[in-house]
Amino acid sequence: MPVPILKQGQTLIASIQAALTDTDLLELRDALLEQVGRYRSRGVIVDVTALDVMDSFSTRTLRDVAHMTRLRGAQTIIVGIQPEVAFAMAQFGLTLEGVPTKLDLEEGLTFLAESAEQQPDE
């Protein structure tokens, strides 16, 4: 099942609705990387609220997406990780290092808006 990607201003929102196969994940990666360039997006939010399992492949792929989109000028953040999933990920050492994580979509949008405000000053 492909993941819908919504465009909201300068932000792309990918809302994962159900468990993804490895192929789905790779397609999501490619689609995000392509659309970041096409819409000149500054931020990407991946919402994983619906996922009750995050394995090493999906964690690594999402981290890769974050690093790749940064190279193309957009910051990626992951939102909506469930408490149980978070602890399981910590136990297996899947900690998404270098990728900001936020509580939910709202928090993610606020975070991106704040960092967009700060950037022109720097």
Added chain:
Amino acid sequence: MVKMSNQAAPAQIASDATSVLLSELVAHLRQNRTLLREEWVRRITDAEQLTAMTEEEIFAEATSVYDSYVEALETGTLEALQAYARNLSERIIPRGVETDEVVGIVLLLRDVLARSLFAKYHVDFKVLDRILDAYEPAANRIAITVAVGFVQERERVIREQQEAIRELSTPVLQVRERLLILPIIGLIDPHRARQLTEQLLHGIRANRAKVVVIDITGVAAMDANVANHLVLTVEAARLLGATVIVTGLSPEIAQTLVKIGVDLGKMNTVGDLQGGIEEAERLLGFKVFPIRETKTA
């Protein structure tokens, strides 16, 4: 034969053969109620049982127990006695009455009644034998019921208290909007560590917390496993989008954390709770200052 039928139907004390004997027995016990009850109370006092209770209380309870006891012998059902035993336990456990005392007084009553049966039937040994055959299994079952009732009540109280302690042991408190504190006091075993993590992570979601201060001033030491668990909790909280500040690390815990090789870049620690809350306020953009100073400034 009589004994076998008794064992085959545990809820029913009397079989047909013994029921006649039992009703004779009950009539005897009813007749001598005052005398036997006084004898029982005297023996309780002599044996220095139930020292936590006054003589009047013992006498009042003894009356109720005696009546329930005879009733259980008569009807053969233990439900009423069971309920009474539970009720009695509820009243006397908080006063420090011990299990051996409760079992002791029930056995004393059994002995007092058996003695009176001896006295009544000692002329005819065969009748006495049959009476005792009817009496003993019933009396033993009553003694067991009372003892079990007492122990069960005790266990129920213990379970309730354990539950209460468990709930009290890990409060997650909101001190400012989006700031939680989690004061931990006492020993952390693996079970408590797990529970702590669960409460914290769900607390973060429920309160939409951005910063959490975990204060472990009240924890003297922790083993490597629990320390590791703490580090994982901090990591998991970050995945939920919350920053964790750990405060009040004792020298021993600091040593443990360094020995297990914690990546200090991932752990945000501040010396004491006050410092932790100040740091959290800074992260959240709060500023706290005394009212008077602003007036003069």
